[in-house]
Amino acid sequence: MESGENAFLTAFQLIVGMDPVLTGIVLLSLQVSLSAVLIAALIGLPLGAAIALWRFPGRGLLITLLNAFMGLPPVVAGLLVYLLLSRAGPLGQFGLLFTPTAMVIAQCLLVLPIVAALTRQVVEDLWNEYAEQLQSLGASRLRSIPTLLWDGRISLVTAVLAGFGRASAEVGAVLIVGGNIDGVTRVMTTAIALETSRGDLPLALGLGLVLMLLVALVNGAAFLMGEAARRRAG
Amino acid sequence: MIRRIRRLVLGLLLLGLPGGVSAxxxxxxxxxxxxxxxxxxxxxxxxxxxxxxxxxxxxxxxxxxxxxxxxxxxxxxxxxxxxxxxxxxxxxxxxxxxxxxxxxxDFILIGPSQDPAAVAGADNIVDALQRIAGARVPFVSRGDDSGTYRAERRIWELAGISPSGSWYRALGSGMGPTLNTAAGMDAYVLADRGTWLSFGNRQNLTVLFEGDETLFNxxxxxxxxxxxxxxxxxxxxxxxxxxxxxxxxxxxxxxxxxxxxxxxxxxxx
The missing domain is CATH 3.40.190.10 (Periplasmic binding protein-like II)
Structure with missing residues (x-):
């Protein structure tokens, strides 16, 4: 990648030129962050709904912890996953450190609390509203989960997008567990950090603009899907 | 609804987890x-x-x-x-x-081109750091556990100074971010030549002292x-x-x- 005189021009040249190095970095960024968000959603949506519907001892503490973990510093998440995946750590024999898989795990750890905590809130509100109705139809709590998740889908898409925002923006975790290896684990944010430390500020900011564009495109796609779903629902 | 979920799971499997390392x-x-x-x-x-x-x-x-x-x-x-x-x-x-x-x-001593501590005329690197400490002009240090930081500590020791005070700023950053900070505050900094040569955001910084054998890297x-x-x-x-x-x-x-x-x-x- 070459830098130009100013960031906007550099961003424009990077996009128009379809720089192969940049294309690889962009694809890996999307692959890592989208995988992390999908896994976090598959776990976090049912988990959040379950916490919303059942009453059990320690529930308040669990909700508080879940909310607190929305603020987990990426660097701490990275360090935890590093120690876990390191050869000297408990999962060391799988050799996952410094691979994209390690980056997915670290980002999943960051996204899961956001998806689960926001889902808990959305589903709990819906439950308060529809509990009697659902119970009169004979639906158990377990059977109510899919219905409630489907009912709250518009809000839940926003929760998942918030998770995607966190995954695509963070640099601390992927830097530690991925190692920013050229062509293997270098993603947009670690590339931006690298170019900043090399003092190539126009290229760093140019890459930042490309990343923002990418995140905007993903959010735009989610918005259009939401609109389409709303129209189909009438 | 169930079919939708099934389709989602299938899609996820097709997307595939980013693989680790192929054998x-x-x-x-x-x-x-x-x-x-x-x-x-x-x-x-x-x-x-x-x-x-x-x-x-x-x-x-x-x-x-x-x-x-x-x-x-x-x-x-x-x-x-x-x-x-x-x-x-x-x-x-x-x-x-x-x-x-x-x-x-080698390591090189970088600083603002006006050179307020006059290190360009120093006899050796130890003298240069003593001049900076004496003039109490801003000096930024890596402050991490890097090879460059370890070399810098050795030279301060040779100079008989344990640097402290508001003029000495330990950053805890890599070489590049440290140079960015030095450029921003017109401070002196000890850097390795490789990073300096590839560094793009020099602003007012320039090489002020080099060539002492203590700076061998x-x-x-x-x-x-x-x-x-x-x-x-x-x-x-x-x-x-x-x-x-x-x-x-x-x-x-x-x-x-x-x-x-x-x-x-x-x-x-």
């Missing part, structure tokens, strides 16, 4: 310093190595202290750093099997002890370790230049 490719993971990676040295020499051996080298570029930690935990197959004392200790404590000289360059390759970490790709790492000091490796290092200047000088036997 077929031959590569090693090298823990090294930011100065070697960011200067572009590895991008210059690794293709040469790959062409002649078919082995790829994946570089994790961190501070020297962190590179040692990664290697101690068995997370890297090879190590290339610049802290002679630390490397010897690494071998002495049984983590490394052997250490060899690969190349060297040797880089060593350490072969990691296979008994401690049997899972490492020791045989491939040894090919890399030997290649660095081979005629081909040394020539590849010597032919790397930035702005027309050589950055590292081969020193392998």
């Amino acid at each position: 077929a490719d031959r590569h090693i993971t090298l823990a090294s310093t930011t100065s070697t990676e960011q200067s572009g040295l590895f991008a210059h020499i690794i293709p040469v190595f790959r062409n002649s051996t078919g082995i790829d080298v994946r570089v994790v570029a961190v501070g020297t202290g962190q590179a040692f930690a990664i290697a101690r935990r068995g997370d890297a197959d090879a190590l290339l750093v610049h802290d002679r004392d630390g490397e010897d200790e690494f071998v002495a404590r049984g983590y490394g099997q052997e250490r060899q000289d690969v190349m060297y360059n 040797p880089y060593g390759s350490v072969l990691i002890n296979p008994e401690r970490h049997p899972h490492l790709k020791h045989d491939l790492a040894e090919i890399w370790h030997r290649w660095l000091i081979s005629d081909e490796g040394q020539a590849a290092i010597a032919s790397f230049t930035l702005r027309g200047e050589p950055v590292f000088f081969p020193s392998g036997r």
Whole structure:
């Protein structure tokens, strides 16, 4: 990648030129962050709904912890996953450190609390509203989960997008567990950090603009899907 | 609804988890310093190595202290750093099997071109740092556990000064961010020549003092002890370790230049 005189021009040249190095970095960024968000959603949506519907001892503490973990510093998440995946750590024999898989795990750890905590809130509100109705139809709590998740889908898409925002923006975790290896684990944010430390500020900011564009495109796609779903629902 | 979920799960499976490492490719993971990676040295020499051996080298570029930690935990197959004392200790404590000289360059004293502490006229680097401390002009330090920081501490010790006060700012950052900070506050800073030559945001900074033999900056390759970490790709790492000091490796290092200047000088036997 070459830098130009100013960031906007550099961003424009990077996009128009379809720089192969940049294309690889962009694809890996999307692959890592989208995988992390999908896994976090598959776990976090049912988990959040379950916490919303059942009453059990320690529930308040669990909700508080879940909310607190929305603020987990990426660097701490990275360090935890590093120690876990390191050869000297408990999962060391799988050799996952410094691979994209390690980056997915670290980002999943960051996204899961956001998806689960926001889902808990959305589903709990819906439950308060529809509990009697659902119970009169004979639906158990377990059977109510899919219905409630489907009912709250518009809000839940926003929760998942918030998770995607966190995954695509963070640099601390992927830097530690991925190692920013050229062509293997270098993603947009670690590339931006690298170019900043090399003092190539126009290229760093140019890459930042490309990343923002990418995140905007993903959010735009989610918005259009939401609109389409709303129209189909009438 | 259920069908939708099924479709989602299927889609997820098709998208596939980003794979770890395919079994077929031959590569090693090298823990090294930011100065070697960011200067572009590895991008210059690794293709040469790959062409002649078919082995790829994946570089994790961190501070020297962190590179040692990664290697101690068995997370890297090879190590290339610049802290002679630390490397010897690494071998002495049984983590490394052997250490060899690969190349060297030097540290340089960077500062604002007006040079308020007049270090350009200093007799040697110790005198230069004493002038900075005496004038109490801003000096930024890496403040991490890097090879450059360890070298800086050694020179302060030689100068008989333990730097403190508002003029001395320990950042805890890599070389690049430290240079960015120095450029922003017109401060003095000790840097390695490789990072400086590749650094783009110099603003008012310039090289003010260089050439003292205390500023010698040797880089060593350490072969990691296979008994401690049997899972490492020791045989491939040894090919890399030997290649660095081979005629081909040394020539590849010597032919790397930035702005027309050589950055590292081969020193392998």
